[in-house]
Amino acid sequence: MITHHPGEELVAAYAAGTLDEASSLAIATHLTLCPSCRHAFLEFEALGAALVDEMSVVPMAQDAFAATMARARAGVELRLDRPPSPARQRQPAVLPLPLQNYVGGDLAAAKWRPLGPGIHHMPLISADGVTARLLRIAPGKSVFAHSHGGSELTLVLKGSYEAGGERFARGDLEMADDSVNHRPVAGMEDVCVCLAVTDAPLRFDNWLGRLMQPFIGI
Numbered sequence: 001m002i003t004h005h006p007g008e009e010l011v012a013a014y015a016a017g018t019l020d021e022a023s024s025l026a027i028a029t030h031l032t033l034c035p036s037c038r039h040a041f042l043e044f045e046a047l048g049a050a051l052v053d054e055m056s057v058v059p060m061a062q063d064a065f066a067a068t069m070a071r072a073r074a075g076v077e078l079r080l081d082r083p084p085s086p087a088r089q090r091q092p093a094v095l096p097l098p099l100q101n102y103v104g105g106d107l108a109a110a111k112w113r114p115l116g117p118g119i120h121h122m123p124l125i126s127a128d129g130v131t132a133r134l135l136r137i138a139p140g141k142s143v144f145a146h147s148h149g150g151s152e153l154t155l156v157l158k159g160s161y162e163a164g165g166e167r168f169a170r171g172d173l174e175m176a177d178d179s180v181n182h183r184p185v186a187g188m189e190d191v192c193v194c195l196a197v198t199d200a201p202l203r204f205d206n207w208l209g210r211l212m213q214p215f216i217g218i
């Protein structure tokens with residue numbers, strides 16, 4: 001059961017098409033896993049369509065076209081996320097479809113690069129100063145303790161992790177800002193795979209993290 005959600009503000013921004021590509025990927029992926037946020041998204045989308053209808057009786061607002069296109073894009077993304085045909089459901093995918101488009105397939109297609117003891121990553125997007133990457137953390141292993149120069153969205157896809165006394169499992173989306181200093185530890189039951197979106201370089205607490213930072217591009 002999903003207990004951590006992106007919140008209405010982010011879902012509304014996604015529906016309006018105003019989020020950067022990396023954050024959009026995190027929200028689109030969460031929506032495929034979370035019926036309640038998907039419901040909120042459809043309501044925001046309907047609200048946006050109603051606003052465009054109203055605008056069309058007066059001279060077209062300059063950004064109406066962009067807003068319509070953004071919603072069309074979001075709609076296309078959501079359609080992509082419909083459950084696959086029965087033939088494809090035999091082996092449930094770990095990665096929802098929006099992510100598969102970036103990875104080039106399900107988890108087996110991921111090209112992992114070592115990031116630290118028990119940790120691998122696969123960079124997916126780096127645009128507008130925002131990056132998205134897959135992280136794979138071995139059971140019981142931890143990411144270096146770090147805080148954030150900006151904000152970080154972490155969406156769990158497989159396994160779980162614990163941070164700040166809270167547990168995050170498949171579908172949960174953790175939002176951390178520069179006031180948070182945490183050291184996520186993967187659960188013992190499975191490898192933890194998550195999608196991490198950061199909008200500024202992380203600030204590592206220890207010298208090893210700082211030493212490696214230029215090499216791993218985080």
Ligand SMILES: [Zn+2]
Nearest residue numbers: 005006034037
């Ligand atoms: Zn949700």
